[in-house]
Amino acid sequence: MGRIVLDKVVKRFGDVEVIPPLDLTIEEGEFTVFVGPSGCGKSTLLRLIAGLEDVSDGAIQIDGQDATALPPAQRRLAMVFQSYALYPHMSVRKNIAFPLKMAGLPKEEQDRRVAAAAAALNLNDYLDRRPGQLSGGQRQRVAIGRAIVREPSAFLFDEPLSNLDAALRVGMRLEISELHKRLNTTMVYVTHDQVEAMTMADKIVVLHAGVIEQVGSPLELYHEPRNLFVAGFIGSPKMNFMTGTEATSRGAHTIGVRPEHITASFDSGAWKGRVGVSEHLGSDTFLHVLDTGLAESITVRVDGEFSARHGDTVWLTPIEDKIHRFDEKGDRK
Amino acid sequence: MATQHSRSAARFMMAPAVILLLGWMLVPLVMTLYFSFKKYLPLRGGDLGWVGFENYVRFVTSSSFWPSVYTTLIIVGGVLAITICLGIVLALLLDQPMWGQGIVRILVIAPFFVMPTVSALVWKNMFMDPNYGLFAYLWKFFGAEPIQWMSQASIQSIIMIVSWQWLPFATLILLTAIQSLDGEQLEASEMDGASALKRFWYIILPHLARAITVVLLIQTIFLLSIFAEIFVTTGGAFGSKTLSYLIFQRVLESQNIGLGSAGGVYAIILANIVAIFLMRIVGKNLDN
Ligand SMILES: Nc1ncnc2c1ncn2[C@@H]1O[C@H](COP(=O)(O)OP(=O)(O)OP(=O)(O)O)[C@@H](O)[C@H]1O
Ligand SMILES: [Mg+2]
Numbered sequence: 001m002g003r004i005v006l007d008k009v010v011k012r013f014g015d016v017e018v019i020p021p022l023d024l025t026i027e028e029g030e031f032t033v034f035v036g037p038s039g040c041g042k043s044t045l046l047r048l049i050a051g052l053e054d055v056s057d058g059a060i061q062i063d064g065q066d067a068t069a070l071p072p073a074q075r076r077l078a079m080v081f082q083s084y085a086l087y088p089h090m091s092v093r094k095n096i097a098f099p100l101k102m103a104g105l106p107k108e109e110q111d112r113r114v115a116a117a118a119a120a121l122n123l124n125d126y127l128d129r130r131p132g133q134l135s136g137g138q139r140q141r142v143a144i145g146r147a148i149v150r151e152p153s154a155f156l157f158d159e160p161l162s163n164l165d166a167a168l169r170v171g172m173r174l175e176i177s178e179l180h181k182r183l184n185t186t187m188v189y190v191t192h193d194q195v196e197a198m199t200m201a202d203k204i205v206v207l208h209a210g211v212i213e214q215v216g217s218p219l220e221l222y223h224e225p226r227n228l229f230v231a232g233f234i235g236s237p238k239m240n241f242m243t244g245t246e247a248t249s250r251g252a253h254t255i256g257v258r259p260e261h262i263t264a265s266f267d268s269g270a271w272k273g274r275v276g277v278s279e280h281l282g283s284d285t286f287l288h289v290l291d292t293g294l295a296e297s298i299t300v301r302v303d304g305e306f307s308a309r310h311g312d313t314v315w316l317t318p319i320e321d322k323i324h325r326f327d328e329k330g331d332r333k
Numbered sequence: 334m335a336t337q338h339s340r341s342a343a344r345f346m347m348a349p350a351v352i353l354l355l356g357w358m359l360v361p362l363v364m365t366l367y368f369s370f371k372k373y374l375p376l377r378g379g380d381l382g383w384v385g386f387e388n389y390v391r392f393v394t395s396s397s398f399w400p401s402v403y404t405t406l407i408i409v410g411g412v413l414a415i416t417i418c419l420g421i422v423l424a425l426l427l428d429q430p431m432w433g434q435g436i437v438r439i440l441v442i443a444p445f446f447v448m449p450t451v452s453a454l455v456w457k458n459m460f461m462d463p464n465y466g467l468f469a470y471l472w473k474f475f476g477a478e479p480i481q482w483m484s485q486a487s488i489q490s491i492i493m494i495v496s497w498q499w500l501p502f503a504t505l506i507l508l509t510a511i512q513s514l515d516g517e518q519l520e521a522s523e524m525d526g527a528s529a530l531k532r533f534w535y536i537i538l539p540h541l542a543r544a545i546t547v548v549l550l551i552q553t554i555f556l557l558s559i560f561a562e563i564f565v566t567t568g569g570a571f572g573s574k575t576l577s578y579l580i581f582q583r584v585l586e587s588q589n590i591g592l593g594s595a596g597g598v599y600a601i602i603l604a605n606i607v608a609i610f611l612m613r614i615v616g617k618n619l620d621n
Contacts, residue, residue, distance in 0.1 A: 052520050073526040085521035089539040098535070099525035146525070 001076075001153040002186030003028045003063055004049060010057035011044055011210075018044050019210040021058065026154075026188060026203075031180050033197040034190045035233070036207035042190040045207070046156050049188065050079050063153060073102075078147035079156040082163065084139045086131035086146075093118075093127040096145045103150070117145040120179075137168045144179070154186035161196065169193075173200060194236060198222070206230050228330035231256050237286055237301075239324070242294045252325035252333055259286060259301040261322035264308070269315025273298065275308045289314060362601075369594035376588045388595035397579055402603065404488060405575040409556045409607075411492040412499060416552065417545060419496075420503030425537075427504070428511045438508075445501040449561040456494045457483065457566045487571035494562050499555075503548045510544035511537065550611055557604050576600050 004026040011019040019041050026032045034042040047053045049060060051072035059068045067075050078099075086095050096117055100110040118124050121141040131139055140160060147155055157176070161169045177200050180187050191197055197204050198218045206213040206221065206229070213233075214226040225231035231239050239256040247255045263269070264287060273289035276297060282304055289298045300316060308314060325333040369388055372381040392398060427438060444452065460467050461482035469479035482490045514537065522536050558577050567573040569582060577600060584593030 050524060052523070072520075072524045077524070079521065079524050081517045081521060083515065083517050085515065085517035087518060087522070087536060087539075089542075098522070098527075102522075102526040102531060146521075150525075 001028065001063055002026075003061075004154060004186065004188070005061040006049070006058070007061065008058040009045075009048060009055050009060060011041070011048060011053065012056040017210070019048075022210070022212060024205065024212065024215070026186060029184050029186055031177075031187045031189065031200060031202045032205060033201035033203070034188070034205050034207055035192060035194060035197045036213075037233070038192060040207045041210040042192075042207055043158055044210075046079075046158050046188060046190050050077055050156050051075050052079075076150075076153045077156055078150050078152035078154075079158070080140075080143045080147050080160045082159045084131070084143040084163075086139060086142055088131055091128050091130060092123060092134070092142050092145075095131065095142055096123075096149055099146060099150045113149045114145075117149045120148070121145050121175075136164050137172060140164065140172060141175075144176070148179070148183070152185070154188060157187065157189040159190055159192070161191070162193070169196075176200065194234060198234070204234075206233060208233075224332065225256075225324065226332050228254065228256070228326050231324055231326070231332075237299045240295060240298045244294070246294055247325075250323065250325060253328045254326040254330070256324040256326065257318045257322065259299040261319045262298070262300045263317050263319070264289075264300050264302045264306065265315050265317070266308075266312070267315065269317040271298075271316040273314055273316060275310060275312045275314055277310070278308055280304065287314070289316060292316070365594045365597045367594075368590050369598050371591045373590040374588055375590060384591065388591045389598070392583075392592055392595045392599060397574060400572065401574045401576045401579040404573060405557065405577075405603070407488055408492055408495065408559070408575060409553060411488075412495045412556055413549060413552055415492065415496040416499045416503040417507075417548060419500055420507045420548065421538075421541065421545075423500070423504040424507035424511050425533075427508050441504055442501045444498055445505075447498070449498060449559070450565055452498055453494050453562040453565045456490075456497070461490055483567050484571050487567045487573040491559075491562055491566060491573055494566070495556065495559055498562075499552055502552070506544050506548050507541060510541050514540050553607060553611060554604075557600075557607065576603060 006022060006024040008021040008023060009019065010017065010021050022045075034045060036042055044053065048055055051067070051070060055068060059066060061067060062070075062075055062077070087098065090098065093114055096114045097110045100113060105113075114127075118127055121144060123138070123141055123145060126134060126138060126142075131142065134142065140163075143160070160176075161172050164172060173196055176187075176189075180200075189196075189200065201218055203215060204218055204221055205215050208229050214221060214230045216224075218234075221230060221234045225234060225239075228241065232241070235258055237259050239258050240262070241254055241256050243254050247253060271292050271294060273292035276288040276290045278288070279286040285302050285304055285306055285308075287300045287302055287306075287308055289300055290296075292298055298316065300314075302308070327333050370383055370385060372384045372387070373379065374381065423441065427434075427441065431437070447455075458466070463469050463479045463481045466479075466482075468482070472479040480486060518536055518540075519532060522532050527535060559575065560577055560581065563569055563573055563575060563578050564581075569578045574582070576596070580593050580596035580600060583589050583596055
């Protein structure tokens with residue numbers, strides 16, 4: 001259960017075509033992540049799947065059944081919103097039980113499922129509190145609890161962690177991944193945080209202005225980005241792009257090298273430059289090297305011990321077989 | 334901010350307002366109390382001296398006292414029920430996106446700007462007149478005998494008129510409350526399988542609780558003292574005499590200031606009892 005197929009789905013708001021015809025298949029049990037810059041249509045796509053927006057054209061199938069015209073409640077999907085959308089006047093227990101109550105389940109069954117969800121999400125101590133009396137992380141868990149009690153065929157998450165602080169985000173990320181492993185239910189997850197995308201996804205869908213730029217596993221996207229946009233979007237810090245002789249000598253219009261695929265030395269190397277800002281993360285240091293004549297600035301990852309100071313001259317050498325080549329249109333060669 | 338200096342300066346600057354308000358409230362209150370213990374008949378001998386609690390006893394034992402309390406509560410309760418129920422319905426409708434929203438909203442508010450005297454007269458003469466009122470035509474159109482609104486259904490007529498005046502207020506407050514509801518909550522409940530009716534009952538109505546409370550409180554305060562609507566329609570006849578109208582009659586028609594003042598004190602007590610009740614019910618809603 002939980003196979004979702006989008007067939008030439010189009011979404012227009014008035015005259016604006018936010019999503020041009022788009023095909024996508026989300027396999028059963030898969031953890032699919034939609035990433036892309038702000039405003040590219042990730043939320044819109046998710047809401048189309050949820051049924052909260054009507055498609056302007058095309059069809060949506062869920063588990064082989066045409067769901068294009070089904071109301072949200074009948075799609076057997078559960079959604080976790082960015083704002084959590086908990087019901088403020090109900091206790092945590094009532095919040096979690098709400099979908100069960102709406103489905104008309106007997107009281108004992110409701111209690112049993114709420115208890116199971118609360119135990120799984122560590123919410124037992126808070127069941128009688130109101131959402132307003134919970135921390136962000138706890139609210140997030142209540143929202144997830146409300147989603148899992150229904151035993152939906154797929155979960156939809158719209159940037160569920162973006163309101164949490166960094167430490168909590170790492171914890172919740174693990175919890176959601178853990179939940180996915182345990183339930184083995186399809187999950188569709190929207191984020192613009194690529195660490196979340198890389199660590200959680202089975203399959204990443206990179207969106208850009210409503211168009212799918214590439215679909216693939218996190219490592220596929222990292223190693224073989226199909227075009228300049230994906231190459232620049234996946235990976236942190238960003239890939240360095242260069243045009244000109246360095247590119248043409250390698251038979252490409254543009255070449256790209258990731259910061260981790262360049263070595264730096266004080267003595268010798270392929271490209272000479274001057275150290276600008278260096279960002280020390282402890283284990284690694286990111287050097288922003290200026291005046292190479294290749295690009296405005298080239299980012300290089302070096303060991304944390306590498307002691308370059310502002311203004312020092314460094315030599316950079318790319319790892320030749322890790323260089324990505326792109327043609328004039330920006331597509332991978 | 335709250336230094337010694339700024340606090341005393343604040344006190345100094347607030348003093349005129351506080352003194353004015355105190356005087357505004359205290360002077361009439363003290364005078365009412367003062368007269369309520371006197372036999373004071375301006376056209377029949379003036380101040381005839383202290384009479385203790387006689388006025389109070391006479392006011393309550395008069396045959397019109399309890400009916401007037403009853404009428405007051407019926408009118409206040411009826412208007413509250415109608416304005417809040419219809420107000421919720423109207424607010425829900427006005428919240429829907431529609432063509433000409435701005436104009437419709439202004440039209441809905443309009444009755445609130447009509448003076449009570451005017452609106453009551455318009456209702457009485459244009460709608461409820463048994464000979465040439467619109468309602469009479471309507472009744473005749475269906476072959477029914479026109480209702481003598483002012484005599485046969487006096488309380489209902491007054492409730493209708495006052496509700497019409499206060500409906501915009503309720504609608505407006507409830508509309509702003511509905512607009513402040515987080516759309517994602519509604520979407521979440523929709524995904525949770527709640528039908529439109531259940532969404533209203535479980536999500537929208539609890540969200541409106543606070544606004545309903547506010548409408549309830551404010552309207553009660555004003556409704557306890559409605560006067561013009563009764564004065565220009567039934568003139569207090571046909572069982573439509575409220576407590577405030579009774580006091581008016583005692584003071585101006587019977588020219589008995591002492592008796593009227595005693596009634597005024599009763600009205601203050603009644604208003605406070607109602608207020609305490611409301612605060613009790615409502616207090617829970619307001620603090621959380
Ligand atoms: N109801 C709407 N009416 C008109 N345009 C809309 C509406 N909802 C979204 N859009 C437009 O659709 C585009 C995609 O919006 P969407 O919310 O899907 O972006 P997103 O990828 O989720 O961005 P973010 O990462 O900032 O959440 C945006 O350009 C937005 O302005
Ligand atoms: Mg979004």
